[in-house]
Amino acid sequence: MPPIILAWSSGKDSAFTLHHLRSDNQYQVIALLTTLTADYDRISMHGVRISLVEQQAKSLGLPLEIVTITKNAPNEEYEARMAAALTRYQQKGVNAVAFGDIFLEDVRQYRLDNLAKLGMQGVFPLWLKDSHELVRAFIDLGFKAVTTCIDTQVLDARFAGRLIDESFLAELPEGIDPCGENGEFHSFVFDGPVFKEPVPFTFGERVLRDERFAYIDLLPG
Numbered sequence: 375m376p377p378i379i380l381a382w383s384s385g386k387d388s389a390f391t392l393h394h395l396r397s398d399n400q401y402q403v404i405a406l407l408t409t410l411t412a413d414y415d416r417i418s419m420h421g422v423r424i425s426l427v428e429q430q431a432k433s434l435g436l437p438l439e440i441v442t443i444t445k446n447a448p449n450e451e452y453e454a455r456m457a458a459a460l461t462r463y464q465q466k467g468v469n470a471v472a473f474g475d476i477f478l479e480d481v482r483q484y485r486l487d488n489l490a491k492l493g494m495q496g497v498f499p500l501w502l503k504d505s506h507e508l509v510r511a512f513i514d515l516g517f518k519a520v521t522t523c524i525d526t527q528v529l530d531a532r533f534a535g536r537l538i539d540e541s542f543l544a545e546l547p548e549g550i551d552p553c554g555e556n557g558e559f560h561s562f563v564f565d566g567p568v569f570k571e572p573v574p575f576t577f578g579e580r581v582l583r584d585e586r587f588a589y590i591d592l593l594p595g
Contacts, residue, residue: 375399375400375401375402376401376402376469376470377401377402377403377404377466377467377468378395378401378402378403378404378468378470378471378472378497379403379404379405379406379407379439379460379463379468379470379471379472380392380395380403380405380406380407380436380471380472380473381407381408381471381472381473381474382406382407382408382427382430382431382438383408383417383419383420383474383560384408384417384420384422384426384427384430384561384562384563385420385474385519385522385560385561385562385563386509386512386517386519386538386553386561386563387474387475387476387500387553388406388474388563389517389519389563389566389568390474390500390508390511390512390517391472391473391474391499391500392434392568393515393517393566393567393568394499394500395472395497395499396568398499401470401472401497403436403472404436404437404468405436405437405438405439405463406430406431406434406436406437406438406439407439407441407459407460407471408427408438408439408440408441409440409441409442409443409452409456410424410440410441410442410443411442411443411444411445411447412442412443412444412445413444413445414445418443419523419560420522420523420560420561420562421522421523421560421589421591422522422562422592423591423592423593423594424440425594426562426573426575426592426594429573429574429594430563430564430569430573433569433570433571433572433573434568434569434570435570439459439463441455441456441459442455443455453488456488457488457491457492460489460492460494461492464492464493464494468494469493469494469495470494470495470496470497471485471489471494471495471496471497472496472497472498472499473485473496473497473498474498474499474500475498475500475501475555476500476501476502476503476505476508476553476555477501477502477505477555478555478556482496482498482501505551505552505553505555506552508553509538509543509552509553510543512538513538513539513540515566515567516565516566516567517563517565517566517567518537518538518563518564518565518566518572519537519538519561519562519563519564520535520536520537520538520561520562520564520592521533521534521535521536521538521542521554521559521560521561521590522534522535522560522561522562522589522590522592523559523560523587523588523589524558524559524587524588524589525557525558525559525586525587526582526586526587526588527586528549528550528556528558529546529547529550529558529559531580531582531588533545533546533559534559534580534588534589534590535577535580535590538561562575562592573595574594574595575592575593575594575595576592576593576595577590577591577592577593578590578591578592578593579591
């Protein structure tokens, strides 16, 4: 099987993508690739501490490649640092990167365009699958994830820190994608069939940033 690296956000779509890749046996996932905001020492957007992501990688049995960017980094900085990391893998014979995108065409095209500059390909195992079916399959397979960030412009802050289960889905307002594909919420997955053991954590403080994003801090257990 050709080697592939997986873009890892720490959330449920990344974990479900890993499950699909391992089930299909078309690629061998050799590493996780994540973006760290250096000023906060946390995963970009999801707000998850890097120490917890390292525990995820250990439980998944995969090395973690960290691309560090500064707070409010322009696209040029992100693209340059990502390209440097990908080039190192390309020199080792890796020609593809997997992503957990579902239906945002502009995001998918942005990734493909950047990969094409390096002569690499993008793989999207969840692409155009029904969000409702995906999240219920995720739950039914035994994956467990909690929300870490809520966009309060579209969803109440009380949804932060919730376990993504049938109760959570039933309470989502109409128009909210159940996978949070439009950025309504972000998550941290801590258990499931791809993990050797659960990743322990406890809940910390709640913070509202930019008068919009409600975060709940997750502390290593």
